[in-house]
Amino acid sequence: MISTPDPIRKYAESADAGNWPSCILVVEDDPNLLNLMSDTLSILGITPTLAKDGKEAIEILKSNVFPLVFTDMNMPYINGMQLIAHIKQHYPGTDVVAMTAYAHNYGLIDVIKAGATDYMTKPFQLEELKAKITKITRDRALLQILQQEITKRHHSEIDLSQQKNTLLDQVQCQKEELVETNTALRIILRQRDIEKNAFAHSLTTRFLKEIAPYLDKLHHSRLHEVQQHYLDIITMNLEDIFTPSTQSRAFKHKPFTEMETKVINLMKQQKSSKDIAAILQVSPGTIRTHRENIRKKLQITNTKKNLYKTIISIL
Structure with a gap:
């Protein structure tokens, strides 16, 4: 019915x-x-x-x-x-x-x-x-x-259409505001990168001009073995501070520990395991363990690839 x-x-x-x-x-x-x-x-x-x-x-x-x-x-x-x-x-x-x-x-x-x-x-x-x-x-x-009823529905449809258009206008305005905000943020971030790079370049330049020459003179002076090891540590740390790109790249691509990073940096200076152990004041066995861990993280374990050449090529 x-x-x-x-x-x-x-x-x-x-x-x-x-x-x-x-x-x-x-x-x-x-x-x-x-x-x-x-x-x-x-x-x-x-x-x-x-x-x-x-x-x-x-x-x-x-x-x-x-x-x-x-x-x-x-x-x-x-x-x-x-x-x-x-x-x-x-x-x-x-x-x-x-x-x-x-x-x-x-x-x-x-x-x-x-x-x-x-x-x-x-x-x-x-x-x-x-x-x-x-x-x-x-x-x-x-x-x-x-x-x-038809008139009422027609008016309701008009109201809904107007509300829809209002919402669409609001969404469009918010979209435009987001686009403007994103553009402004990109400009700010780009400017920060420029300033950051400029600051890093300034520090590196000052290091190379004001500090590196004296370190080089110390390296060529007559130092006994312990003093030479201390100088190597000071040089390595200063390079990490003023030229951090090597360390940053290493940490970005592989999850190396702080000690492993130091070993990598010394290897790039063509230091032997014995020299690295003396500089870092650890045993040669500890350095061998770090080298093996570095090989694992570089995925060259059980291969004939040379660790030094691999480090130079990818880090």
């Missing part, structure tokens, strides 16, 4: 209760039938406007609004079919019920095609007239509700 929405049921019930149009136009060329129709509608509590033919009905319609028109089909001057067509063209909100005593001349399909809402064959009973008015009133109420 199809349920009826509450607003529509409300209007349908009010129509059944006699909430009919207050004004109805009746068009009939037979005076007796016109008066009978007037009396019948009066019984139902409706005071109709009467027209004796289609020509008079058109004049009345020019100055009055009727939600419902009952019209005879066989009339002089302007017949029912012509009047129905006129009403549908100029007053599309008006419902028309065709009345005729000649059912064989005009059928339901004919009058519906012409634009009528319903059809009645004369003579008809009071209950039939009441049922027609009730049905048309209910249908008009339902149509009104549907139109209101």
Whole structure:
């Protein structure tokens, strides 16, 4: 069973209760039938406007609004079919019920095609007239509700569309702001890299000009073995401080420990394991262990690759 929405049921019930149009136009060329129709509608509590033919009905319609028109089909001057067509063209909100005593001349399909809402064959009973008015009133109420719902949905769609456009605009603005922020950050980071490199270059230059020459003189002076080892350690540490690119590359590509890095740096100076052990003040066995660990991390264990050449080539 199809349920009826509450607003529509409300209007349908009010129509059944006699909430009919207050004004109805009746068009009939037979005076007796016109008066009978007037009396019948009066019984139902409706005071109709009467027209004796289609020509008079058109004049009345020019100055009055009727939600419902009952019209005879066989009339002089302007017949029912012509009047129905006129009403549908100029007053599309008006419902028309065709009345005729000649059912064989005009059928339901004919009058519906012409634009009528319903059809009645004369003579008809009071209950039939009441049922027609009730049905048309209910249908008009339902149509009104549907139109209101359509309008409401249309407005909702417009609101949703506007909200969507607003959100899209906000997203676009945020996107543009993010792009600007990212651009600014890239510029800042690039400038920091430039400044960092410039600072590192300045330190290296000063080291090479102001410190390295004196270290070189010390290396060529007459130092006993312990002093020479200490000088090598000082030189290595200063190189790590002022020219850290070697250490940075080593740590970037392989996870070497601090001691392994020192061993690598001394090997790059072509120091032997014995010399490295003396400089770092550890045993030769400890240096051998560090060398093996370095070979493992460089993935050259159990190969014939030379450790020194590998270090020079990749670190």
